[in-house]
Amino acid sequence: MEVPQVAYDEIIRRRVAVFKALGHETRARIVEILATEGEKCVCALVDRLGFDQSTISKHLAVLKAAGVVSSRKEGLNVVYGLRAQCVYQFMRCIDQMADDGECVLACAGALRKKE
Numbered sequence: 001m002e003v004p005q006v007a008y009d010e011i012i013r014r015r016v017a018v019f020k021a022l023g024h025e026t027r028a029r030i031v032e033i034l035a036t037e038g039e040k041c042v043c044a045l046v047d048r049l050g051f052d053q054s055t056i057s058k059h060l061a062v063l064k065a066a067g068v069v070s071s072r073k074e075g076l077n078v079v080y081g082l083r084a085q086c087v088y089q090f091m092r093c094i095d096q097m098a099d100d101g102e103c104v105l106a107c108a109g110a111l112r113k114k115e
Contacts, residue, residue: 026056
């Protein structure tokens with residue numbers, strides 16, 4: 001089944017938005033922390049990364065706009081979490097490519113299920 005060009009163009013735009021969101025060192029670190037340690041409030045990420053709250057909030061806004069993270073209110077705090085673990089698995093795939101030149105996509109099984 002062929003995807004109409006308009007839908008295909010939108011798929012490509014969404015992918016590019018995610019790649020751009022992950023293309024900053026601080027945002028990549030945030031994704032790594034959320035993937036390995038679970039949900040975090042902004043204050044915990046500030047403590048962990050050593051940047052101002054406004055800087056971390058701006059990076060989280062980029063990740064949220066791209067659909068990489070989600071947020072929820074918990075009392076006075078906003079808690080962020082990774083929306084899909086396969087984003088981190090993709091990052092690990094990149095690590096593997098850099099290490100040995102081969103990529104075994106960890107979430108390939110999950111992708112096959114969606115086809």
